[in-house]
Amino acid sequence: MCGRFAQIDTREKYLESLRPDVEFVGGLDGEPVGRYNVSPGTRVLLLNQREDKLHLDPVLWGYQPAWAKEAGRPPLINARVETAASGRMFKPLWTSGRALVMADGWYEWKKDPDNAKIKQPYFIYHENKEPIFFAAISRFHPDALDAPEDDGFVIVTAASDKGLVDIHDRRPLVMTREASLEWLSPDTTPERAEELAKDFVIPADEFTFHPVGKAVGNIHNDNAGIIERIDNPAV
Structure with a gap:
């Protein structure tokens, strides 16, 4: 985890759900993002705070x-929450590149315990079907005419527990609304960000899932049927 997810709703709906207390820069139209099968190696809308916006x-x-x-x-594409804040690869991103990925759910493949070649994809989402926000860390240059080749982001993952471990042993780190907003703030210290990622995670029992077709395995399939x-x- 996490290798595929859905970013379907409108920008406005995501922001209304998050209820940020700082100004948003940019236009909000009523058009859904409409990405049912977001895959690594593609550009994804990343919510980030620069100064007070x-x-x-x-x-x-x-x-x-x-x-x-x-x-x-x-x-x-992922960073383990247990090591991201201190490891060589991700420490700089944890310090100054924290962001959120808006999502409606994510996909995991469950393996047959008797035959690893048999896998079944599942779609996992919040029980109330509201938008969720994955913790992410990033490095990018929004004002650069030619972005450096090493610009990008990863989704922070945590260990699964309770029912979700039956599907996969890792899951995206999804924090409470208040913690997510604090995570974004440039005023939040790296140490405080570690506390947020540890102590303010939405519990696994608030998520549910159902099996979906194997069409999700092909990145060219991107529609509501997924x-x-x-x-x-x-x-």
Whole structure:
């Protein structure tokens, strides 16, 4: 986790759900984002705060600093909350690149315990079907005419628990509304951000899931049918 997610609703709906207490810069139309199958390596709307204003910027999902590229390491799309704040790769992003990914849910593949080749995708979302916000860390230059090659972001993940561990042992870090807003603030220290990520996470039992078709496995499939429940899942 997390390798695919859905960013479907309108920008306005996401911001109304988050209820930010700082000004948002940019236009809000009634058009849904309409991405049912967001995949790594694509640009994703990333909510971030610069000084005292919120911005939405299209940022590449994936992070590969120059030294990692030279070493032949592939781009990373997730960062483990247990190590992101202190590790060489992500510490700079944790300090000054915290952001949120607006989402309606995410996908995980459950493996058959007797045959690892058999996998069944599930769509996971909040029980009230309201928007959720993944904690993310990023490095990007919104005002640059030519963005550096190592600009990008990763989604922060935490260990699954309760029912979600049956689907996958990791899940995106989704914090409470208040904690998410504090996470965004440039005034929040890296140490405080660690506290938020540890102590203000929405519990797993507030999420639910259902099986979906295997069409989600193809990034070219991106329509409302992707998230529909199917009968008789393989696992």
